[in-house]
Amino acid sequence: MDAKEFRRRGKEMVDYVADYLENIQTRRPLSDVQPGYLRQLIPGEAPQDPESWDQLFPDIERVIMPGVTHWHSPHFHAYFPTSNSYPAICADILSDAIGCIGFSWIASPACTELEVVMMDWLAKMLELPDQFLSGGKGGGVIHGTASEATLVALLAARSHAVNKAKECHPDMTDAQILGKLVAYTSDQAHSSVERACLLGAVKCRLVKSDENEKMRGDALQEAIEEDKQNGLIPFFCVATLGTTGCLSFDPLIEIGPVCQKENVYMHVDAAYAGSSFICEEFRPLLNGVEFADSFNFNPHKWMLVNFDCSAMWFKDSSDVVDAFNVDPLYLKHENQGAVPDYRHWQIPLGRRFRSLKIWFVLRLYGVKGIQDHIRKHVRLAHEFEELVKKNSAFEVTHEVTLGLVCFRLKADRATNETLLQNINKDGRIHMVPSESKGKYFLRFAVCAASTESKDITFAWEVIQELADQLM
Template identity: 45%
Template sequence: LQGSASECTFICLLAAKEYTTRQMKILHPELNEDIIKTKLVAYTSNQSNSSVEKAGILGSMLIRLLPVDNKCSLRGETLKKAIQDDLEKGLIPCYVVATLGTTGTCAFDKLDEIGPICKEYNIWLHIDAAYAGAAFICPEFRHLMSGVQYADSFNVNAHKWLLTNFDASVMWVKDSRRLIEAFSVDRIYLAHDKEGLAPDYRNWGISLGRRFRSLKLWFVMRLYGVEGLQKHIRHTIKLAQLFEKYLRSDNRFEIVTDAVMGLVCFRIKGDNSLTKKLLDRLTARRQVYLIAGTYQEKLIARFVICSRLCREEDIVFSWNEISSQTNEILQSESHQESIECIAKSPNDIATKIENLNLTIKEVSQKISKTI
C-alpha cells in the first residue's frame, strides 16, 4: 500500500529505470551506466494524469505523451510507432504507463494491444487504474481491463471509490524482486533477525517507515464485504446514468464522450465561453462543484458522483441548479444579441431610406424624359 497513484507511478518508473539499466549492462557491458540512463524513454497517452509526467521529471526520464483515438484511448499501433522511432534514434524504451479510466473523460487505453508490444520489446508496463480500477470488483466491468495479464505493476486508489479514507493506494507488482533491487540499501542499524520470513517493505518504496494503511482498508472490507462494495459501485453508476438521462432530454447540452462509470462529460452547445460561464457561475454559487476538462479543443464540464451518501434527490438538485444557470446564461446571450441588432438597425434603416430616395429620383428622371 502506497500513499497515492502518483507515488506508485514514480516508484515503478524508478524500478523500471534500474531494471532496464541492469539488463542493458548485461547485454552491452561496454556501455557506461550513466550514458544508458540518459537514453531511457517512457511512454503514456496525452490523456494520462499529470502525475505521470511529473514522475518523469522527478525520475529524470523523458516521457512521450502520445496521441489518442477519437475515444481518448491509447492504441497499440501508436505506441509501436513511437518505440520504433526512438530505437532508430538510439534511445532505449523503458517504461509504459497505460491508463484505465483517464482523469479527463474516464477513457480506457487498449491494454490488449499495448501489452503484447511491451512484452515484445521487454518494456515495463504500469497500469494506472486509480479511479476506475475499483469498479473491477463488479464482474460486468472486468472486460475493460482485457490484457491486464501483461502488466508488470497495477495501481488502484482505495481512497477514491472504495470507501476508504485518504490515503490508501493499492499497488500490485508481478515481480517484487525488481523493486528490491532498485531500492534495497543495507545498514547495520537496519538488520534484524526476521529477514526472509516476510516481505521487508522498506525495500518496496521510497520511505523506510510506513503507516498502517492496511488496517482501515481491512475494516472497510469487513464492514461492507464484496456485495456491499459492489452495491456501492453500481449505485454510483446508476446515479450518473440518471444525470446523463436529464442531459439527453435537453437539446441545449451535448454529451461529448460516452458516460463511463460515475463520470459524465458535457457542455452547453456553442462557443466554449458558454460552458466557461456555467462553470464560473456554479463555482461562485457553491451549490454544486464541477471541474473543467477539454475534449478535442472543446471545453467540457465534468460531473462525477463521489459520495456514498449521494441519492437521486441530489442528482435532481444538481440538475436543477445546472439547468437554471444555463437558462440565465442563454437569456443573457440572447439579450446581448438583441442589443447588438438594435445598435446596427439605425444604419440599416438609413441605408434603406437612401436606396428608396435613389429609386424615387430614378423614376422622376424617367417620367421627365418621357414628357
C-alpha cells in the same frame, strides 16, 4: 490531556464528526474564502502556555470550517471521489493509537502481515491474475497515492533497464544510458506520469490518443520504432484504465503485447476505475492486465477507505526490492526474507498501519456492500446522463462508463467556461472542467457516498437554471 480527559474529549470529537457528516449537505461544497484568510484568525506564534480544550474546540468552526471544501457533500461533483466511511475512521483511530512505523516485519509484524493478506483479498476481489498474489514472486503493497506507485514502478523499471543496457554496452556510463531511456504514456494520462518521468530524469513521450481518447497498440508501436531508430531505449509504459479527463480506457490487450515484444515494463494506472472491477460487469475493462508488470488503484477514491490508501501489485516483487535495496545493520532482523520488508517497496522508510482500514471496511461492508456502493454511483451517473440528453441545449461528450459524466452546452468554449464559473460562484454545487483535443467540457462526478437521486436532480436543476440565465 490524560486518558480520562481523552475518553471525554474523544467522545465529543466523535459526536462532532458524526454531526458534521450527517449535516454536510447544509454547507457550501466549495469554500469561498480568500487566500490568506486563516492567518487573520489565529496568532502568528504558538502559545507559550497550554490552552484548554474548551478554548480550542470552538475554533474548528471559526477557523477551519470556513476554509474547508466539503468533498463528502452530496453536492460536490468535482475531480473524482475520495472515500470516507465510519469503519475506516475507526480503523485510523486505532492506527494512530498503535502509532507504529512498519518499515520492516519486526518493526510491527501485524502491520506487515495484515497488509500482505489485505492485498491478496483485494487482488482476489478484482480477479487480478494469480501472479500478483503473495506466496510466489508477486505481491502487493499500500502506498499513499497513485503518483507514488507510478514513480516506484518507473524507478524499478529504470534500474532494470540501466543494468540490462550495461550488459549490452559495457562502455556506456549510467548517465549516458539514462539520457537514452524513454517512457511512454497516452496524451490523456494523469500528469503524475509526466511528473514521475521528471523525477526519474527520463524522457516522457506522450502517445497521441485516438478519437475515443485511448492509447492504441499501433500508435505505441510506431512511437517505439521511431525512438529506437533515433538511438533511444524504450523501457517503460503506463497504460490508464479510467483517465482523469474523460474516463477513457487504454486497451491493455493491444498495449500489453507491444510492451512484451519490446521488453518494455508495463504499469497500469487505474486510480479511480480500479474499484469498479470488483463488479463483474466492469471487469472486461481489465482485459489484458495479465501483460502488466505492475497494477495500481486507489481504494481511497472509491472503495470507502479514507485517504491515504493506494494499492499496488507487482508480478515480480524483486523488480522493486532489488532496485532500492540498502541494508544497514540497524534495520536488519532475523526473519529477513521470510516475509516482505516493505521499506524495499517504497520511497520513504516510515509507513503507517494502513491495512487496518481496508480490513475494517471489508469486514463491515463485505464485498457485496462495496459492490452496492459502486453500482449506486454508476446508476446515479446514468441518471444524470439521461437528464442531460433530454435537454437539447446540451450534449454528452464522452461515453459514460462509471460515475463520471462529461457534457457541455452546444455553444462555444467561452460560454461553457462562463457556465462553469457561474456554477462555482453560485456555490450550490461544485464541479471542475476538462478538455481534450481542443474541446472544453464540464465533468460531473458522483462523489459522496451519501449522494442520492434527489441530489442528481438538484444538481441538474442548478445547472439548467444557470445555463438559462446565460443563454
